[in-house]
Structures are given as structure tokens and as C-alpha cells.
Amino acid sequence: MTAREPTVDSARALAALRELRELTGNEHGAQRVAFTETWAAAREWLVGRLDEIDGVSIARDPAGNLWATAPGSGPRTVVIGGHIDSVPDGGWLDGALGTLAGLEVLRALAPEPRQLGVTLVDWADEEGARFGRSLFGSSAAAGTLDPEAVRALTDRDGTTLEQALHDQGLELDRAAEARDRLRDVAAYLELHIEQGPVLEAAGLPLAVVLGTFGVQRHVVRFTGAHAHAGATPMDRRHDAFLAAARSALAFRDDALARDDVRATTGSVRVAPGIVTAFNGTCQITLDQRALHAAVLAEMLDAARAASERIAAEEGCEVAWERVWEIEPIPFDAELIELADEVIRGLAGESRRLPSGPLHDAAEMARRLPTVMLFVKSLGGVSHTAAEDTPPQDIELAVRALHKLARRVLAWAQDR
Numbered sequence: 234m235t236a237r238e239p240t241v242d243s244a245r246a247l248a249a250l251r252e253l254r255e256l257t258g259n260e261h262g263a264q265r266v267a268f269t270e271t272w273a274a275a276r277e278w279l280v281g282r283l284d285e286i287d288g289v290s291i292a293r294d295p296a297g298n299l300w301a302t303a304p305g306s307g308p309r310t311v312v313i314g315g316h317i318d319s320v321p322d323g324g325w326l327d328g329a330l331g332t333l334a335g336l337e338v339l340r341a342l343a344p345e346p347r348q349l350g351v352t353l354v355d356w357a358d359e360e361g362a363r364f365g366r367s368l369f370g371s372s373a374a375a376g377t378l379d380p381e382a383v384r385a386l387t388d389r390d391g392t393t394l395e396q397a398l399h400d401q402g403l404e405l406d407r408a409a410e411a412r413d414r415l416r417d418v419a420a421y422l423e424l425h426i427e428q429g430p431v432l433e434a435a436g437l438p439l440a441v442v443l444g445t446f447g448v449q450r451h452v453v454r455f456t457g458a459h460a461h462a463g464a465t466p467m468d469r470r471h472d473a474f475l476a477a478a479r480s481a482l483a484f485r486d487d488a489l490a491r492d493d494v495r496a497t498t499g500s501v502r503v504a505p506g507i508v509t510a511f512n513g514t515c516q517i518t519l520d521q522r523a524l525h526a527a528v529l530a531e532m533l534d535a536a537r538a539a540s541e542r543i544a545a546e547e548g549c550e551v552a553w554e555r556v557w558e559i560e561p562i563p564f565d566a567e568l569i570e571l572a573d574e575v576i577r578g579l580a581g582e583s584r585r586l587p588s589g590p591l592h593d594a595a596e597m598a599r600r601l602p603t604v605m606l607f608v609k610s611l612g613g614v615s616h617t618a619a620e621d622t623p624p625q626d627i628e629l630a631v632r633a634l635h636k637l638a639r640r641v642l643a644w645a646q647d648r
């Protein structure tokens with residue numbers, strides 16, 4: 234007689250997600266913005282769930298991250314992460330799926346004797362929706378948070394991030410102490426909705442994530458000369474908007490010619506911006522993303538060259554200003570293989586995808602062997618109340634995280 238395979242209560246994870254939606258959402262979507270009363274209520278609810286698990290210790294670190302650990306016989310642990318905070322009017326699964334799936338994996342593994350511990354972390358302010366600084370808690374734990382760079386950040390009401398932390402019993406200047414939590418961590422796992430359309434189009438429920446895109450974000454300013462729309466012949470114009478528009482199309486076409494990259498012109502500002510004149514100045518933003526640094530550098534070079542050529546053709550000048558950048562962050566090759574095997578075993582077929590959005594896993598990958606799982610998003614919709622994933626896929630994803638955690642515990646024990 235063969236031993237019964239260990240299981241996880243995936244239906245309970247789905248029920249918990251629905252309960253959290255009712256507790257912290259409304260007709261517009263989830264309202265669990267970090268460091269607000271609703272977020273604190275969600276945290277209190279989560280702690281109540283964790284208190285149900287015998288032998289699990291619960292603690293909050295100085296950055297506001299919540300940790301729950303079922304210890305092993307040795308000091309090391311494998312961490313499963315998620316974030317219960319949301320954007321305003323957000324989706325019911327973004328972040329919360331990883332946290333509540335991790336809760337059920339922790340519940341399933343806690344009673345079993347193990348050499349390595351199992352830890353669930355609910356990261357503080359992954360979204361950055363209130364103060365514009367994403368990955369707050371995980372970057373504090375990874376050692377990449379600069380308190381001075383965020384101290385004066387304010388929300389729409391003028392409240393500073395430092396004050397919001399104080400209201401939650403936290404001190405910004407102590408946030409870096411969260412690094413101590415990673416001292417004995419052997420690996421980091423995260424489950425998240427895809428937030429894109431690829432898995433649904435492929436007819437697949439799950440994917441393993443290769444890493445997070447690097448990002449180059451620039452403001453591109455075109456300068457020509459505005460003049461009267463009726464008085465100036467078409468061949469005598471120096472139209473900055475047309476130079477910008479043609480450049481934006483060139484940026485898009487370059488990305489289409491490459492494999493799985495992104496290029497987005499997200500905002501356009503013109504002057505004088507009136508119906509009776511063509512525009513002498515135009516400012517656009519360009520957000521470029523790729524999984525490999527060399528490709529990202531090629532994209533930037535190509536975009537610069539295209540903008541300079543087009544500006545000259547339109548009788549304009551162009552200037553570039555970098556706004557923000559982050560390097561591509563690959564996940565651990567061995568853990569990617571393990572995750573791939575788990576998905577193929579459960580779903581029959583696996584897909585490997587890069588992540589365009591950033592996740593807490595990106596910060597953990599700077600310090601630890603890290604991997605993520607994606608589960609299908611219907612319509613590729615996220616950050617809205619319409620965000621959804623089929624219930625059967627949610628439950629399959631919980632089972633995949635459980636199997637992966639077991640595989641990683643065995644993998645880490647041998648290292």
C-alpha cells in the first residue's frame with residue numbers, strides 16, 4: 234500500500250480570498266491600501282487566521298512586514314511571500330492570492346517534522362499606491378531601501394510616509410532592521426496572478442516566472458517652433474508633436490521586432506496646445522522593459538537614434554532625461570526547473586514567462602534563491618474590480634505552491 238500524498242486545503246484558500254474581498258472591498262474593488270485602517274483590518278483578520286495554526290510564531294518587523302514561522306529542527310527556513318495591500322479600487326487576487334495560498338501551505342506543513350522551517354511573509358506596501366514607492370517592506374528586508382529617499386514622500390492629503398508609518402507604530406529609521414529576517418532564509422517562493430493575457434491565450438493555467446524585466450524610464454522633449462495653423466505652409470513647419478508621434482511609433486515598432494519586450498509611450502504634453510496652432514514643444518515619456526540588460530541597452534540606443542533622426546527630419550531638436558531605472562532581475566535557475574516540473578506534473582504543460590510588473594520576489598532575488606509561479610488572469614485584467622481567475626485555477630495554483638514548497642524544502646536541505 235502506497236503512502237497517501239500530502240495535500241493542502243485549496244478550497245479553504247479560495248474561501249478565505251472571498252471572505253477577505255467581502256471584508257475589505259466594495260463595489261469598486263479592493264480598498265486595502267497600505268498603512269490605512271482597511272489594510273490594518275485586513276492584517277488583523279490575517280493574524281486571526283494564523284493564530285489557528287499550532288506551533289506558529291507571529292511577528293512584525295520594523296518595516297511593517299508580518300512574519301509567521303513553523304520552525305524546523307534547524308535554524309534555516311524557506312519563505313513564501315505575498316502582499317495583502319492593494320491599489321485603490323483594486324482586484325481581489327493581486328497580492329492576496331500569494332498571501333492566502335501561502336497561509337494554507339503553512340497550515341499544511343506546520344505539523345510535519347522538518348529540518349527547515351516554513352515561513353509566510355506578508356510584505357508591507359508592495360503596491361506603493363499611496364506614496365508612489367513600491368516594494369517598501371521587501372526592499373527594507375533586502376537592504377535596498379534608502380530612508381532619506383522616501384522620508385518626505387506624501388500622499389494626496391499631504392500625509393508623509395514617515396507619519397503614516399508612525400501611525401502604525403513603526404519608525405522609518407528602524408526599517409532597515411528588517412534585514413535580520415533574511416539571515417537564515419534558504420529560498421523564497423511567491424505565487425501571483427499573471428496580470429497579463431498570455432496564459433489565457435495559450436489555454437494554460439500556470440507558468441513559472443523567469444525573472445522581472447529591467448526598466449528604463451525617460452522623458453523625451455522635442456523642441457520646434459509653434460505658429461499659426463492657417464498661416465504656415467505644411468513644408469515650412471517645425472512641429473514638435475509630429476516629431477514625438479513619429480518617434481513613439483518608432484519605439485513601438487522596434488519593440489515589436491524583438492522577442493518579448495515592452496515599449497510604452499505613456500504620457501504626452503504639448504505647448505501651446507490650442508486648436509489654431511501646431512506645437513512648438515512636446516514632451517513624452519518612454520517606458521522600456523526587457524529581461525536581459527543587453528537587450529534593454531540596445532532598445533535605448535535604438536530609441537535615441539530614431540528620435541534624433543526623426544527630430545532632424547521635422548526640423549526639431551530632442552533631449553532625453555532619465556527618470557528611473559532598475560536592472561533585470563533573473564530568478565534562480567535550479568528553482569525554475571523545480572517549478573517547471575511541478576507545473577507539468579499538475580497541469581500537463583508548463584510555460585516560462587518573464588514578469589513585466591515588479592514584485593517583492595525581485596527584491597528577494599537580490600539576496601536569495603528565488604522563484605515565482607503565475608496563474609492565469611482572465612482577460613489579462615488587473616488592478617481593477619474586474620480582475621479574476623477561474624476558481625479551479627486558483628485551487629490548482631495553491632496545490633502547485635504546496636508541491637513546490639515541498640520540493641524546495643528537500644532541495645534546500647541538501648545544500
